Structures are given as C-alpha cells and as structure tokens.
Amino acid sequence: MIRIEKLTKSFGKFKALDGIDLSLEKGQAVSLLGPNGSGKTTLIKSILGLVIPEKGDIIINGQPIRNHPSYRAHIGYMPQIGRYPDNMTIEQVLHMIKDIRQGQSVLDEELYVSFGLDKIKHKKMRTLSGGTRQKVSACIAFLFSPGIYILDEPTAGLDPVANEILKDKIAAECARGKLVLITSHVLSDLDGLTSHIIYLQDGKLMFHQTIEQLQEQTGETKLNTIIAKILTHADRKQICVS
Amino acid sequence: MTLFRSILLLLLLPMGLSATVIRTGPGSLLQHALDRARPGDTVIVAPGHYLQHEIVIRTPITLIGENFPVFDGENKYQLFVIAASGVCMQGITVQNTGRSSMIDMAGIRLQNAARVRVSNCKVLNTTYGIYLQNSKYCVIENNEIRSSATDELQAGNGVHAWKSDSLLIRDNNISGHRDGIYFEFVTGSAIIGNVSTNNVRYGLHFMFSHNDGYSRNTFRHNGAGVAVMYSKKVIMTGNTFSEHWGDASYGILLKDISDSRIEHNTFARNTMGVYMEGSSRIHIARNTFSANGWAMRVQASCEGNTIETNNFLDNSFDVATNGTLMLNAWRNNYWDKYEGYDLDRDGTGDVPYHPVSVYSILSERIPSTMILYRSFLTNIVDQAEKIMPSIIPDQLRDDSPQTKKWKL
Amino acid sequence: MRTVSKYVFLDLLKNRSILVYTAVLAVLSFTLLGLDGGSAKGLLSLLNITLLFVPVITTLFSAIYFFNSLEFIELLLSQPVKRTRILLSEYGGMALSLSAAFVVGVGFPLTVMLPVTASFVLIITGVLLTFIFTSLGLLIFVLSRDKTRGIGAAIIVSLFFTLLFDGLMMAFIFTFSDYPIDRAVVAMVGLNPVDLARILMLLQLDVAVLMGYSGALFKEFLGSSTGSLYAVGCLGLWTVVPLWLALRIFRRKDL
Numbered sequence: 001m002i003r004i005e006k007l008t009k010s011f012g013k014f015k016a017l018d019g020i021d022l023s024l025e026k027g028q029a030v031s032l033l034g035p036n037g038s039g040k041t042t043l044i045k046s047i048l049g050l051v052i053p054e055k056g057d058i059i060i061n062g063q064p065i066r067n068h069p070s071y072r073a074h075i076g077y078m079p080q081i082g083r084y085p086d087n088m089t090i091e092q093v094l095h096m097i098k099d100i101r102q103g104q105s106v107l108d109e110e111l112y113v114s115f116g117l118d119k120i121k122h123k124k125m126r127t128l129s130g131g132t133r134q135k136v137s138a139c140i141a142f143l144f145s146p147g148i149y150i151l152d153e154p155t156a157g158l159d160p161v162a163n164e165i166l167k168d169k170i171a172a173e174c175a176r177g178k179l180v181l182i183t184s185h186v187l188s189d190l191d192g193l194t195s196h197i198i199y200l201q202d203g204k205l206m207f208h209q210t211i212e213q214l215q216e217q218t219g220e221t222k223l224n225t226i227i228a229k230i231l232t233h234a235d236r237k238q239i240c241v242s
Numbered sequence: 243m244t245l246f247r248s249i250l251l252l253l254l255l256p257m258g259l260s261a262t263v264i265r266t267g268p269g270s271l272l273q274h275a276l277d278r279a280r281p282g283d284t285v286i287v288a289p290g291h292y293l294q295h296e297i298v299i300r301t302p303i304t305l306i307g308e309n310f311p312v313f314d315g316e317n318k319y320q321l322f323v324i325a326a327s328g329v330c331m332q333g334i335t336v337q338n339t340g341r342s343s344m345i346d347m348a349g350i351r352l353q354n355a356a357r358v359r360v361s362n363c364k365v366l367n368t369t370y371g372i373y374l375q376n377s378k379y380c381v382i383e384n385n386e387i388r389s390s391a392t393d394e395l396q397a398g399n400g401v402h403a404w405k406s407d408s409l410l411i412r413d414n415n416i417s418g419h420r421d422g423i424y425f426e427f428v429t430g431s432a433i434i435g436n437v438s439t440n441n442v443r444y445g446l447h448f449m450f451s452h453n454d455g456y457s458r459n460t461f462r463h464n465g466a467g468v469a470v471m472y473s474k475k476v477i478m479t480g481n482t483f484s485e486h487w488g489d490a491s492y493g494i495l496l497k498d499i500s501d502s503r504i505e506h507n508t509f510a511r512n513t514m515g516v517y518m519e520g521s522s523r524i525h526i527a528r529n530t531f532s533a534n535g536w537a538m539r540v541q542a543s544c545e546g547n548t549i550e551t552n553n554f555l556d557n558s559f560d561v562a563t564n565g566t567l568m569l570n571a572w573r574n575n576y577w578d579k580y581e582g583y584d585l586d587r588d589g590t591g592d593v594p595y596h597p598v599s600v601y602s603i604l605s606e607r608i609p610s611t612m613i614l615y616r617s618f619l620t621n622i623v624d625q626a627e628k629i630m631p632s633i634i635p636d637q638l639r640d641d642s643p644q645t646k647k648w649k650l
Numbered sequence: 651m652r653t654v655s656k657y658v659f660l661d662l663l664k665n666r667s668i669l670v671y672t673a674v675l676a677v678l679s680f681t682l683l684g685l686d687g688g689s690a691k692g693l694l695s696l697l698n699i700t701l702l703f704v705p706v707i708t709t710l711f712s713a714i715y716f717f718n719s720l721e722f723i724e725l726l727l728s729q730p731v732k733r734t735r736i737l738l739s740e741y742g743g744m745a746l747s748l749s750a751a752f753v754v755g756v757g758f759p760l761t762v763m764l765p766v767t768a769s770f771v772l773i774i775t776g777v778l779l780t781f782i783f784t785s786l787g788l789l790i791f792v793l794s795r796d797k798t799r800g801i802g803a804a805i806i807v808s809l810f811f812t813l814l815f816d817g818l819m820m821a822f823i824f825t826f827s828d829y830p831i832d833r834a835v836v837a838m839v840g841l842n843p844v845d846l847a848r849i850l851m852l853l854q855l856d857v858a859v860l861m862g863y864s865g866a867l868f869k870e871f872l873g874s875s876t877g878s879l880y881a882v883g884c885l886g887l888w889t890v891v892p893l894w895l896a897l898r899i900f901r902r903k904d905l
Contacts, residue, residue: 011904048728050905070730077728083721085657087664092657099653100729140725150728487861513862533690535859556690558859578691608827609863610835611820615856616694617848618702619816 001026001148001179002047007056009042009203016042018203020056024181024196026147029174031190032183033227034200040183041080043200044150047181048077060148073101076144080152082137086126090117090136093125097140108145111138114165130157138166142173149173149180155189167193187224194223199230268311272297279303287311287334295319302328307335310364315339320347321368327356337366346398348373349387352380360385370398371419374406381410389418391442394465399424400441403431411436421447422464429453436460444469444495445483448476456481461493467512469495476502484510492517493534499524506650508532514539515557522546528650531555536562536602540638545569553648554578554597558615561597561638562606568637572597576644581628584645595643598634600627654726654736658743659750662715668751671707675699675755683763690855693768696756697851700772701844704752704779706808712744712787713804717797724905734897737788741893745784749777768854775847778885782843783808785892792896792903815842836871836880843888846881853878 004022008015017039024030032040045051047058049065049072057064060071084093098107112118115135125133134157141149149170155163170193174180184190197214199206207230215221218229262283266275268290275285281302289309296319299305303326311334315321318340324331336349349368352358354376361383365371371387374380382401391397400416401423403409409431416422422438425431426449433456438445445461446468448454455477461467467483469492470476476499483493493509496502496518504526509515515534516526519541525548531537532555540547542565549570554560554577574590579599582591601620605612614620627634662668678699683692716723719740726736756776760769786807794800819838823831839845852860871877 009904045905050724050727052902052904069732072728073730075728077725079721079725079728081721082725083718085661085719085722087661088657092660096653096657097729100726100731137725487858489862491861511858513858533858535856535862556855558856605863608823610823610827610831612860612863613835613839613845613849614816614820614823616697616852617816617845618698618813619820621698 001061002181003057003059004047005057005059007043007046007053007058009046009051009053015203017046017053020200020203020205022198022205022208024179026179027174027177028196029170029180029182029194030196030198031194031223032181032198032200033187034206037202038200039203040200041152042203044152044181044183047150048072048075073144074147076141076146076149078134078137078141078149078151078154080156082130082133084125084133084136086124088125089122090125090128091121093136094121094140094143097143101144106145108142109139111135111142111165111169114169115139115162131159131162134158135162138169142169147178149178149182151180151182153184154182155184155186163189187227188222191223197223197227199227268292272313276301276303276305281328295321296323297321298323298325299329299331300326302326304330305332305334307333307363309333310335312337315347315349315368317341320345320349320351322350323353324351324355324358324360325353327358329355330359330361332359332361332363335364335366336368337364339368339370341369341396343396346370346373346402348398348402351375352377355380359383364388365400368398369396370402371400371416372402374401374403374409376404377406377409379408380406381412382414383410383412385414387414387416387419391418391420394420394442397442399447400438403428407431410434417441421445422461423447425449425451425454427451432456434458437462439463441465447471448473451476455479460484461486463487466491466495467493469497470499470502471495471497472499474500474502478502478504478507480506482508482510483512483515484508486512486514488513496521496524503527504529509534509537518544518547520544524548527551528648529553530650531557531560533557535559539563540568540570541565542567547571548573550574551644551648552576553650555647559599559602562602563598563635563638566635566637568635570638572638572640573642574644575640576647577640578647580643580645582643582645589645591643591645594639594641596628596631596634596636596639598638600624600633603633652739654739655742655746658740659747662743662747663750665715665747667711668747671711671748672751672755675703675752676759679756679759680763683759690768693760693764693772694855696760697772697848700752700756700776700779701848702812704776705783705812705844706805708748708780708783709787709790709804709808710801712748712784713790713794713800714797715744716740716788716791717794717800720905727905733901737792737897737900738893741784741788741896744787745781748780748784752776752780768851771850771854775850778889779843779847782885782888782892785889785896789892789896789899792900811842811844816845819845832871840880840884843885846884846888850878850881850885853881 002024004020007017007020009017034040042051046053065071170180194211196210198208214226218226220226264275264279264285266272267288272294276299279285279301284304287307289311292313295315313321313336315338317338321336339347339349348370349365350372352374356378359381363385365387367389372382387400397420399421400419401411403425405427407429411433413435416438417440419441420443422441422445424447428451431454435458437460439462441464443465445464448470450472452474458480460482463485467486491513493512493515498520500522502524505528507529509531511533513535515531515537517539520543523546527550530553534557536559537554537557539562547570550573552575577595580595582593584591601624682695757773790800790803
C-alpha cells in the first residue's frame with residue numbers, strides 16, 4: 001500500500017531522513033519507533049505530504065504522491081497534538097471535515113459514539129481538555145474508514161478507558177485489512193497491537209521486521225524489553241539489523 | 243435698492259401711456275419698424291428666426307419679443323445697439339455674434355444711454371452679452387446670458403459695464419464667458435441675485451469701481467469667484483462662492499481695496515476662500531468658510547482689516563500669509579480646529595488660536611510634502627508646533643476664539 | 651474552499667479579540683463623530699485611527715491566529731485538498747471577519763451619523779487595508795519559522811508602514827527638495843499601502859487645497875481621478891502580490 005523509495009530530506013545541514021526504503025502492506029499494524037529527532041515525524045509528514053521530500057518517492061496504492069492531493073482520501077491522520085479553532089464546537093469541526101471530504105458517504109462514527117462525544121457535541125473546542133481533543137482527533141481519523149491510518153502518539157493523554165476503546169478500534173481495523181502506522185513512546189501500549197516494527201535513528205532505517213522475527217531473535221515477548229535488548233546489542237556491535 | 247428701483251420704474255412708466263403698437267415679423271426689417279416708431283411706441287416682434295443685425299434703437303421705445311424671436315448674428319455681426327435713453331427691451335433671443343479682436347462684439351449694446359431696461363432676454367453664444375458703455379440708471383434683469391468660452395483671450399464678458407453709474411444688474415443667469423459680470427469705472431451700482439457660473443476668468447470683476455455693492459449672488463465654478471481690484475467702498479454681502487478650484491482660484495480676490503465690507507457670505511469648497519493683498523480697512527464678519535483649501539490668505543501688505551465672528555469649518559488650512567508682520571485684527575471667530583479650553587465658560591477660549599498651521603507653511607515651501615499631509619507624522623509635527631511655536635507667525639492669532647459655532 | 655472559509659469566519663466572529671477590536675472601534679467612532687456633530691473633523695480623527703489601528707491590529711492578529719492554527723491547518727492538509735485552497739480559505743475567513751469587525755465598528759457609525767461620500771471611501775479604504783495587512787500577516791506566517799519570530803516580524807512590518815516609512819519619505823523630500831522629485835515621490839507612495847489609503851481620503855477631503863499647488867504632481871496626479879485610480883490600483887496589487895507570494899511559498903513549505 002505504501003512504498004517508499006530512497007526517501008531523503010534534510011533541514012539545512014540536519015539530515016532528517018537519509019535514503020529510507022520501506023514497503024508497508026495491507027493488514028499490517030506498523031509501529032514506528034526511534035529516539036527524539038530520529039525522523040519519525042518527518043517520515044509521517046512526508047507520507048501526508050506536509051513535508052516535501054528532496055529525493056526519493058512515496059508511492060501509495062501504486063500512485064506517486066507528488067502534487068496529487070487526492071491520495072490523501074485513503075489516509076486517516078491523527079496528529080500528536082490536536083489543536084482546533086477555539087470557538088468551533090465538536091460538531092462544527094466534524095461538519096467541516098466532512099464538508100472538505102465531500103463525496104465520501106460511508107461514515108464510521110463508532111468512536112464518536114463510544115467516546116461519548118455525541119453527548120458534548122455543542123461544547124466549544126476551547127473548553128475541552130487535551131484528552132477530549134485527542135478523542136476528537138481520533139474520531140476524525142477513523143471517520144471516513146480509509147485504507148491507511150497514520151496515528152501519531154494516539155494514546156498520549158487519553159484516559160485508560162478511552163485508550164482501550166482506541167486500541168480495540170485499531171485492532172479491529174487491522175483485522176479488516178487496513179494498514180495502520182503508529183508512533184508511540186509508550187511501548188507497552190503497542191503490545192498486542194503491532195505486527196511490524198520500524199526503527200529509525202538519525203534519519204536512517206535501523207530495522208523493519210515483524211514482531212515474531214524480533215521475538216525469535218531476542219527471546220523476549222514484551223515489546224519494550226525486545227527494543228531495549230536490540231538497542232544494547234546494536235550499540236555494542238555497532239551494526240544495523242535489517 | 244428698492245427705492246432706487248421704484249424711482250427707475252416711475253421714470254420708465256410714462257413711456258407706455260400714449261403708445262402706438264407696431265407689429266413686425268420675420269418678413270420685414272425690424273430696423274424699418276424701429277425707425278418709423280415715435281417715442282413711447284411699442285414694437286412687438288413676432289416669433290421667428292431673424293437674420294438681421296446691427297439693429298440700432300434711436301428712439302425711446304419699448305421692444306417686446308413674442309415667444310422669444312431669435313436674432314442671429316451668424317457669428318459675424320453685432321446685434322442690437324441701444325443708443326437712446328428710456329428704451330425697454332424684453333423677451334428677445336439674441337445669438338451668435340461675431341468674434342473680433344478689433345471691436346468688442348456685443349449681443350445688446352447700450353451706448354450713452356440712460357434709463358434703459360433689458361429684461362427677460364436670452365443672450366446666447368455671444369462674445370459680449372450685454373455691453374453698457376457710458377450709461378446710467380439702467381436695469382439689466384432676469385436675462386439668461388450663456389456662452390461657451392474656453393479661453394480668456396478670445397472671450398468677452400457676460401454683462402460688461404464701462405464708465406457707467408447707477409446700474410442695477412439683477413437676477414441674471416450668466417455662464418461661459420470670460421468674466422460673468424465686468425465693471426470698470428462703474429459707480430453707485432448694485433448687483434443682486436445673479437447666478438454666475440463656469441466663466442473662464444471671474445464670476446464678477448470689479449476694476450476702479452467705487453461705492454458699489456453685490457448681494458445674494460451665487461458664484462460657482464468660475465476661474466475665480468469675484469475679483470475686486472483698485473476699488474473703494476464695495477459692499478459684499480450674502481453671496482455664495484463655491485467650487486473655485488485651481489492654483490489661482492479664489493472665492494474673492496481683493497487687490498488694493500479699502501473701506502469695504504464682506505459680510506454674511508458663504509465660501510464653500512474653494513481652493514482659497516478669500517485672497518487679499520494691499521487691502522485695508524475691510525470688515526470681514528459673519529461669513530462661513532467651509533471645506534476650502536485655505537479659508538483665507540492675507541498677505542502682509544494688508545492692514546487695518548478686521549476679521550471677526552466668522553465660522554471656519556472643515557478647511558484644509560484656515561489661514562495662510564507670506565510674512566510675520568500682522569496688522570489686522572482677528573477676534574471672536576469660531577475655528578473648528580481650535581483645541582483650547584474655556585475654564586470660565588464664557589464661550590471664549592482661554593488660549594489664543596493660531597490659524598496658520600505649520601504644515602501649510604511647510605507645504606508652501608516644498609509642495610511635495612503635501613503627499614504626506616494628514617499622516618500620523620505630520621500630525622505630530624503640527625502638535626509639536628502648537629506647543630512650541632517656531633515657524634508660524636505668532637502675531638497672527640485670534641485671542642478670543644469661540645468655543646461654539648456662530649449661528650449665521 | 652468556501653466551506654473552510656465559512657468555518658474560519660464563524661470561529662473568528664466569536665473570537666474575543668475580534669469582539670474587543672469591534673467594540674473599541676465602535677466606541678471610538680461614536681464618540682469622535684458625536685463630538686463634532688457630523689462634520690468632517692470627526693471623519694479625520696477616524697481616518698487617523700483607521701490608518702494606525704487597522705494595519706497594526708490586522709497584521710498582528712492574523713499572524714498570531716495563523717500560527718495558532720498551525721496544527722489545525724496540518725490536519726486540514728492531511729485531507730484530500732490542495733494546499734493553496736486551504737491557505738486561501740484561511741485567508742478569506744480571516745480577511746472577511748476582520749473586515750466585518752471594521753465595517754461594524756467604523757462603517758456602521760459612519761453610515762448612521764455621517765452618510766457622505768468621504769465616509770464610504772473611508773469604509774472601503776479600511777476594508778482594503780484589512781485585506782492587505784491580512785495578506786502580509788499570511789506572508790509573515792508562511793515565511794517565519796516560529797511564532798515568536800513571526801510576531802516580531804508582524805510588529806516590525808506594521809510599524810514600518812504606519813510610522814517609519816513616512817519618516818523616511820519626509821527625510822527624502824527635505825533632502826532632495828531642490829530637485830524635481832515629484833515623480834519619485836509618487837512612486838514611493840505606491841510602496842506603502844497606508845499612504846495610499848491616506849491619499850485616497852486626501853483626494854476626498856482636500857481636493858480644494860491640492861488644486862492650489864502649482865506643479866505637475868498635484869495637477870496631474872492628485873488633482874484628478876488619475877490619483878485615485880493609481881492609489882486603488884496599487885492597493886489592489888498590495889492585496890494580491892503578498893497573497894500570491896504566500897501561496898507560492900506555502901506550496902513548497904515543510905510543515
């Protein structure tokens with residue numbers, strides 16, 4: 001579904017992405033990991049078209065994305081920080097997004113209801129807590145039932161109940177053959193969700209493997225211990241695993 | 243003025259009493275009928291187009307046009323010459339006189355005549371409309387005098403009076419000449435209720451004419467409204483001067499005038515309301531100056547003038563001058579730009595008003611600065627100058643500015 | 651595009667700063683016009699307020715608002731629409747709501763208390779300035795890396811046009827007053843939208859005095875409709891060019 005070829009992007013002297021090659025397929029739940037400044041956000045933004053790559057190509061559903069905004073109809077994006085115009089209500093925000101995506105008639109309002117947003121739809125965005133705004137963001141991402149989900153720190157700030165609802169939703173969508181790309185710092189949240197791990201460091205792809213492969217290599221089951229093990233190992237040997 | 247008019251009417255009335263009425267039409271020459279007429283007769287001219295010209299009236303008769311018969315000079319000739327006293331002419335259209343630089347071609351010329359009355363005539367497209375020379379006690383009334391002059395040199399004046407006395411020019415509508423009304427060596431005369439517009443040079447022009455007055459006239463969109471030059475004792479009241487725009491455009495231009503009065507006039511939207519130079523002992527009171535470029539320009543050569551109880555409203559600049567010496571009295575005027583206070587509440591501001599603004603002086607020295615006029619910066623300059631006057635003439639000031647507008 | 655504009659517009663109508671801006675303008679307008687009982691004097695004070703307030707408030711407010719909406723703009727950009735359309739919508743909503751504030755705050759009192767041509771020219775001028783400085787605010791947003799720098803730039807830009815520029819021009823005129831600088835001066839004025847707006851009003855209120863200066867500048871430029879046309883034309887360019895630049899830059903900008 002998403003193919004990335006030799007993607008390179010630098011900001012001034014700083015190389016945010018350095019020759020990334022990736023291929024992501026249907027039904028995968030891919031965790032995008034890496035330390036701060038490793039290029040995770042740049043990668044996501046490149047896929048969304050918010051960052052214009054210097055070199056390389058991003059191909060989604062067989063189409064290169066350059067200058068074709070229509071591919072974004074296949075993507076549902078949930079940003080890390082959800083900030084909305086102060087005086088718009090939840091309902092207005094959703095209406096607005098629906099208006100923009102006119103023509104997409106099948107709407108998935110499951111999260112809207114299960115998060116209980118329908119009960120507070122007349123509240124202004126200014127008055128909402130960070131967690132509630134995250135719920136709105138999640139709602140928007142899933143609203144149009146797209147083929148690809150890009151979720152940037154989706155669980156940060158969510159209360160445990162909402163967290164579970166969202167995780168269930170992600171798992172369900174995965175099962176329906178959607179591609180989900182998640183970044184998260186809270187590795188435990190990703191347990192049981194992810195099928196693949198992508199690890200970036202200094203703009204370079206360190207590895208891209210299935211969770212089973214990793215478990216096999218490390219002999220661990222928990223995601224954070226797997227990662228910790230690989231990192232110490234990689235550090236010691238100074239080699240990349242791919 | 244009414245008295246003067248009644249006397250005039252009394253003088254003219256007996257003429258019609260023992261009259262025979264002579265009728266004439268386009269088929270015959272009017273000159274023949276006029277020559278046949280005896281004093282006091284009435285000649286009635288039938289409607290029609292008369293290609294007759296140089297018609298001379300030598301006897302005191304009454305000439306009446308029926309439904310405005312048209313006398314056409316075919317752009318070559320003069321039309322009527324009134325060379326007798328006591329003539330009365332009315333209801334005739336006179337048009338298309340010739341244009342010559344040798345003689346002043348007139349639609350109706352009064353020559354050495356007295357007690358002549360020209361009324362309700364239309365004088366169209368003439369070089370000079372009605373030309374009075376050496377005449378007395380004449381009335382020019384209710385005429386429409388229109389032309390379409392474009393330059394000063396070739397054009398003549400609407401009503402031109404030279405070396406005359408005791409004239410009454412009333413309720414005429416004059417436009418498109420060099421000067422609407424021109425007075426040279428005319429004394430004891432009155433100009434009342436005329437509308438003089440779109441004349442190339444002046445709406446009304448006085449030269450060496452003393453003891454005259456003009457009231458309730460409207461001067462609009464002329465080269466300049468009224469020019470009064472080298473005259474004494476001129477009374478100017480109740481007139482309206484508007485829309486005289488240009489670098490030599492004034493409501494009134496006063497040059498070497500003395501002992502005169504300018505009262506109850508309205509000056510609106512002129513580049514300059516009143517311009518005076520070499521003038522003395524003029525009383526300027528109870529006038530309204532509104533939305534002019536400069537309300538007044540008083541040159542340093544003026545002295546002994548009194549400017550009081552006027553309203554100055556919405557003018558770009560109130561007063562301009564060319565020197566620092568000021569021998570005129572400014573008092574009790576209302577200035578809308580006055581920002582002083584009146585602690586004792588007597589209706590008179592407690593600090594004097596300086597009507598010359600620093601920016602008016604600045605822009606006169608360097609006209610380009612006008613492009614910054616009314617900007618924030620220039621407001622600061624003006625305010626600074628108000629606090630510490632350094633450029634503006636300190637002597638030109640109104641020590642008793644009013645805090646309320648005069649009701650005029 | 652209209653949908654986004656509509657929502658931005660509706661959001662801003664309820665914005666507290668916009669409401670305060672409208673209220674302040676309205677109070678000032680009513681007081682100034684009320685004091686002078688419908689003379690041009692109140693209009694002149696309002697002109698000064700317009701020339702100072704509109705550029706500063708508009709540039710600052712729009713730049714800040716755009717920076718605050720950055721995340722939301724990103725979210726909108728992740729939808730299948732063109733970047734330029736989103737930006738244009740944001741611009742439209744912003745310019746319209748600030749114009750609405752001006753029309754209600756200044757336009758309404760003027761129409762009620764002083765319905766003359768000059769008043770309507772002032773209203774149009776104010777709206778034009780709002781559109782122009784929203785364009786500049788947008789350009790600043792697109793060019794700046796972060797909010798702090800953007801706000802700094804907005805303050806500098808608005809003060810430059812409202813105060814500094816005139817000072818420089820005054821210095822220029824005084825320095826070169828012995829030379830034929832009329833044309834240069836007219837050209838210079840075109841570089842400042844605030845001056846152009848002021849001249850539009852000058853041509854309404856002070857034709858009489860402008861006609862009184864000899865010299866080609868005032869006869870040909872200020873004394874006729876050429877001046878108004880020139881000013882309106884330049885103001886149009888001032889709206890379109892920064893907006894066009896902002897769109898162009900934004901198309902390639904990394905968010």
